[in-house]
Amino acid sequence: MRKLSKYALLGVFFAMTTLAFGQDAEKKKKKSEKEPPHKGSIYLSPVPVIGANPAFGFIYGVGGSASWFMGEPQTTKISNALLGVAFTTKKQTIVTLKSTVYGEDNDFILLGDLRFLNSSQPTWGLGTGPQSAKLASNDFGFDDGTLTGNSEADMMEFTFFRFYETYLKKINDNGVYVGLGLHLDMFRNINDQLLRLDSVPPVITPYYAYNATYGFDQEKSTLMGISLNGVLDTRDNVNNPYVGRYAMASFKINPSFIGSDQTSTQLWLEYRDYFNFTEDHNNILAIWSYANLTVSGNLPYMNLPAIGWDQYSKSGEPYSQGRFRGQNLMFAGVEFRKHLFATKNNPKFFGAIVYANATTASGKDNGINLFEYVEPGYGAGVRININQKARTNVGIDYGWGNYGTSGLFLRLNENF
Template sequence: MMYKLPFFKLLFSLSLILLVSSVYAQQDSTTSKKKHKKVKEPPHKGSMYLSPVPVIGANPAFGFIYGAGASASWYLGDPKTTKISNALAGVAFTTKKQTIITLKSTVFGEDNGFILLGDWRYLNSSQPTWGLGTGPQSARLADNDFGFDDGSIEGNSEADMLEFQFFRFYETYLKRIGSSHFYAGIGAHLDLFSNFTDQLLNLDTIPKVITPFYAYNEQYGFAQDKSTLVGISLNGVFDTRDNVNNPYVGRYAMMNVKFNPKFLGSDQSSTQLWMEYREYFNLTENHNNIIALWAFANLTLAGDLPYMNLPAVGWDQYSKSGEPYSQGRFRGQNLMFGGLEFRKHLFATKKNPKFFGAIAYINATTASSKENIDLFQYIEPGYGVGLRFNISQKARTNIGIDYGWGSYGTTGFFLRLNENF
């Protein structure tokens, strides 16, 4: 399936970003003149940096996306001993009649005494339901039986979509252990999917048109119209990054074990494991050339998960994994992802020494299906390039435009606030 973004949309998005950046620069210049070149106040406890931007983008699952977003960064303590906190909020609509409302946050307490990780979402949305695992069978949207050998239906129109409403509330609290970079804590997790409407499913034809979503629910005993997953988690984090918005140095590691017992409200009991690692390598002392590494494993240790809660690309906290593929394009009982980015500073202005840069990335995804596909049996590559515009020096807030290519003719255009990781 090929998705092509019309050139004028790409040009329009780029023009808007340049306009926003120009407005910020003009505001800084005007403010500076009014204050007669008053020295800017250095960051301190309570400093806040707000960066509102238009939300414009496109990908195969959502079509053309438009709305408004904001990045808020602040210090809960002395910046010398406290890392900057960040929250990303957005309200977006799409040409496929979807509504997406998100609030995602990483908050550091005073002197880095604790971390709060938040992921709140409301979606009135739709996505195609691909086959499980990576490999050729994952490109099939439907079949005339529970297999994936013949009769596939290609394309990705509104008629192929699984429509649904979704509410997520994830909040994790981690306490710093002594004066180290280690944190440990617990989390609460709620996923509610409702009003499923499987547009491609047709049980009245001969042969029947069966989707992966319908087949999975029949095989593993889940309802076809809704699903609920309620969990508690045990978490450990190691974090030496200098900034969560756009790290120049440091590393990050996280382990999360999530228990989803039926007595808390989950449709079925299950256990999940999340393991993640990130590291940032400086090639020059001025942070103008950085290689960034991101890898994670999302594994089902016990039980069965609802189809939409199975490990999938694009369903991480900030929904940034798996470019150039759309959210949920690869899904399975187990999934692993790894990626490299080269980040290069290209152009400075008098007011902003990090104003403009570019990135190039490459990644790989593998997912399993309990029935017939093992991890690493098929590996799906992704690669692409992007531009970066810095709109807040002190918070290191960037606007990013990425374009990428992958398997099966996939292309994707993404607009981001802050770095992908």
């Protein structure tokens, strides 16, 4: 495993910065609590990061949510940025910065996704269904083969850098936006640990077989693209919506002449909605669905549509990131959110959720089509409101799925 000393120093720097913001926020807390939200209001919520899931093991670090108004709250939605710096018992480093920024009077939206990972993930088979639980085969190809290895092993190490930024301009007062995005994904130093080409018979991983078939490098990949985007956004709050809906269509072009390993195109379709059963927003049914489709060409293996690789990495609970992957993937989830307890100073202090979702992915090389296999997930969690003006919640979820999957997830803000 690579030494993480320099990344640990980076993590300490971010932690100290985040804690400093938190201390400054605490000094101003009493004053800000008495002030109504206004242009320039900032709400900071630093929290420790503690959690566990099959891909990362035990996770520890620091995180923070910053919410602010770039215009008057009567005409401008609250913006939000989430920073996380985490380490894991499987010797991984994870640094993320995710943001949704609304300009004054909601004139524009900026969607940001910045990540650095010194990480590892199992190389699961493509598509959903029983064959996706097989980590390696004794045959070169994409058939079921013979299971080799441990389903909890970290088979593939890598470093990863992502820079996504999308600018959307408002074109009417009904919440419709159009715009462009720039997207860069770089995987480097990929070490496919389960691969054994010199054994008899050789042990072939799905990652190796895919790259050999489609002509990709086994140790690195680059995907760089430009997207054309349309968005409908009528949500009242990005952190914790009570009303409204969100829809997005994004067509991404990844030409080789600007840096992609191979030319390809992708389509992202997404929809979210929120239904209230009471006027006080204490009982909400929320739905979320998206389709991530490969329209033309071939994507690097790690850039194939996969669960948990959305902007905020919140799809697919209880499965670990990348557990289901394929040329095309669709996800749908429903969540019931209920307020339970209030305090004297916070009427939304404590709540709970139950959720269910389903994922399907295709693998054309092993003959798996969309909807041929659907993988369920379900679970429950609690919500603790740590900033009522920003509607910032800390969420703790536990879930179960197929193949003996279960996991604990710690969240800032709602899952969607």
